[in-house]
Amino acid sequence: MEKNESILKIRNLSLYHNKIKALDNINLEVKKGELLVLVGANGAGKTSLMETILGSNVPQHGEILFKENEIKGKSVDYIVRNGIYLVPEDKGVFSSMTVLDNLLLGAHNNRKDVPLKLETVYDFFPVLFDRQKQIAGTLSGGERRMLAIARALMSSPEIILIDEPSIGLAPIIVNNIFEIIKKLNNEGYTIILSEQNIYKALKIAQRGCVLETGKIVKYGCSKELLNDEAVKNAYLGV
Amino acid sequence: MEVLAAQIVNGLSLGSVYVLLVTAFNLLLLVAMIIHYSFPVIVVFSMYISWFVMNLSGSIWLGIFSAVLSAVILNVITAPIFQHIMKKRGEVDINATMVASMGMGMIITDILSHVFNQGFPIAFPDKLTGNDKAPLIKAGLITVSQGQIIILLSSVIFVIILFWLLFKTRTGRAFRAIAEDPHEAKLVGIPLMKTGFKSYAITGLLGGVTSVLMAVLLGSASAGLGDNLGHKVLAVSIIAGLGNLTGGLVVGLLLGIFEAIIQGYFAGSWSNTVSFLVMLVIVLAKPKGLFGSNI
Numbered sequence: 169m170e171k172n173e174s175i176l177k178i179r180n181l182s183l184y185h186n187k188i189k190a191l192d193n194i195n196l197e198v199k200k201g202e203l204l205v206l207v208g209a210n211g212a213g214k215t216s217l218m219e220t221i222l223g224s225n226v227p228q229h230g231e232i233l234f235k236e237n238e239i240k241g242k243s244v245d246y247i248v249r250n251g252i253y254l255v256p257e258d259k260g261v262f263s264s265m266t267v268l269d270n271l272l273l274g275a276h277n278n279r280k281d282v283p284l285k286l287e288t289v290y291d292f293f294p295v296l297f298d299r300q301k302q303i304a305g306t307l308s309g310g311e312r313r314m315l316a317i318a319r320a321l322m323s324s325p326e327i328i329l330i331d332e333p334s335i336g337l338a339p340i341i342v343n344n345i346f347e348i349i350k351k352l353n354n355e356g357y358t359i360i361l362s363e364q365n366i367y368k369a370l371k372i373a374q375r376g377c378v379l380e381t382g383k384i385v386k387y388g389c390s391k392e393l394l395n396d397e398a399v400k401n402a403y404l405g406v
Numbered sequence: 407m408e409v410l411a412a413q414i415v416n417g418l419s420l421g422s423v424y425v426l427l428v429t430a431f432n433l434l435l436l437v438a439m440i441i442h443y444s445f446p447v448i449v450v451f452s453m454y455i456s457w458f459v460m461n462l463s464g465s466i467w468l469g470i471f472s473a474v475l476s477a478v479i480l481n482v483i484t485a486p487i488f489q490h491i492m493k494k495r496g497e498v499d500i501n502a503t504m505v506a507s508m509g510m511g512m513i514i515t516d517i518l519s520h521v522f523n524q525g526f527p528i529a530f531p532d533k534l535t536g537n538d539k540a541p542l543i544k545a546g547l548i549t550v551s552q553g554q555i556i557i558l559l560s561s562v563i564f565v566i567i568l569f570w571l572l573f574k575t576r577t578g579r580a581f582r583a584i585a586e587d588p589h590e591a592k593l594v595g596i597p598l599m600k601t602g603f604k605s606y607a608i609t610g611l612l613g614g615v616t617s618v619l620m621a622v623l624l625g626s627a628s629a630g631l632g633d634n635l636g637h638k639v640l641a642v643s644i645i646a647g648l649g650n651l652t653g654g655l656v657v658g659l660l661l662g663i664f665e666a667i668i669q670g671y672f673a674g675s676w677s678n679t680v681s682f683l684v685m686l687v688i689v690l691a692k693p694k695g696l697f698g699s700n701i
């Protein structure tokens with residue numbers, strides 16, 4: 169596949185949680201190798217969209233094409249096996265288990281070359297190598313977020329969905345995490361990143377889209393969005 | 407002093423059977439996310455099957471094999487009932503699964519009291535229990551038999567295997583992930599239903615082994631035994647802390663020793679009452695269990 173070719177196409181996607189409409193007719197195309205930011209306030213539908221792509225939510229309408237194949241209605245383990253992985257918001261790791269166990273869980277469905285993948289991950293995150301045997305619950309917030317991202321790499325994903333990685337972290341650690349995400353993108357991973365605090369996110373992303381109450385209200389390249397008056401007022405606090 | 411030592415050994419072998427039952431119960435709670443109150447009834451059912459096969463074939467080994475087989479099969483064929491409840495509700499439904507388990511237990515208990523031995527308690531052959539052999543230790547009325555030592559050793563081995571499986575294998579890792587957080591486990595790509603199903607097979611195997619050990623230990627069984635054990639297993643699990651595997655291990659052993667000591671020094675038939683009074687006190691003092699609940 170060439171660059172600029174789309175790897176994920178979402179068409180007319182709607183999702184209800186019971187009676188509440190969480191996603192409202194979403195149309196979105198993600199290009200191979202790009203870093204796309206989903207911007208939106210609390211409750212805008214970022215997590216719902218990511219979990220729907222992953223197959224954890226089953227949408228009532230629309231289609232999701234991953235490399236031209238319909239994945240709507242497929243199980244999460246099928247979708248993970250085929251190359252989409254979610255780094256969940258909030259907790260992100262299994263805190264009662266060791267760092268190594270957490271990493272191996274990432275490879276639960278993609279068991280090829282586990283030693284090799286571990287090596288790559290430890291090269292990328294030397295901190296985790298030193299702490300393999302440590303219980304994940306005793307890691308610092310930043311280390312935990314790194315572990316959650318590292319776990320994603322263990323599954324050999326093509327698309328990594330990263331849900332609000334900056335939540336609850338000190339600004340300096342956030343910068344760190346964003347550098348890591350940028351670096352992963354440079355290595356060729358397609359990344360969809362959700363963020364509330366969009367300034368840093370748009371700085372490292374190529375494109376972004378703004379979600380409001382389940383609808384995409386703006387969609388464009390990062391520069392455009394950073395200069396957009398409405399976006400500035402709503403999200404950049406200027 | 408000798409009485410005490412002998413009763414402690416007695417208690418350990420009784421306790422190790424409780425440990426196996428509680429561990430299976432906790433595993434089902436953590437991984438399959440059900441309260442399988444009647445799991446011990448399935449175990450007692452398997453005791454009946456092995457008794458039946460032993461009588462029919464005259465072979466102890468065939469009896470043992472059929473006990474294990476029947477527990478695995480019964481646990482696996484009833485799994486879809488529980489999984490259907492979970493799937494339909496879209497999430498864990500401990501209450502509904504508990505009712506399903508109780509119903510299952512009542513049906514099995516009825517079958518045991520109507521179909522086998524005209525409802526009378528069954529007695530296992532001496533060849534299995536070793537009751538025809540001289541006991542290893544004899545202190546007045548108290549004895550420790552070879553069978554009890556075998557039970558103790560087998561239980562230790564099975565608990566070790568189980569913990570190895572949980573902490574050293576890929577399936578065990580998935581079990582622990584589900585136990586900690588089912589939603590997150592689903593997101594990393596662990597198939598909840600399929601992995602849950604494995605836990606039914608494994609606990610079925612464990613139940614089968616336990617049924618054989620119980621046949622050796624008790625030498626007999628009655629239709630009401632499963633219910634009686636069901637109470638105890640649930641109580642031990644709650645007192646240790648629901649879903650706390652290590653806690654279940656400790657409290658299961660303690661209950662066995664406690665009961666044996668009461669039986670050694672007082673009238674045996676009051677051991678249930680005394681145990682439950684003690685448990686009541688503990689549960690009032692520590693509602694989350696001695697070791698903390700894991701769910």
Ligand SMILES: Nc1ncnc2c1ncn2[C@@H]1O[C@H](COP(=O)(O)OP(=O)(O)O)[C@@H](O)[C@H]1O
Nearest residue numbers: 185188190208209210211212213214215216217
């Ligand atoms: N499991 C659920 N049940 C009911 N409503 C939900 C559930 N998950 C999310 N919602 C609702 O869907 C909307 C979108 O939520 P979410 O996707 O979590 O937003 P975000 O991640 O952008 O904060 C919110 O109104 C939220 O209350």
Ligand SMILES: [Mg+2]
Nearest residue numbers: 214215216257
């Ligand atoms: Mg969210």
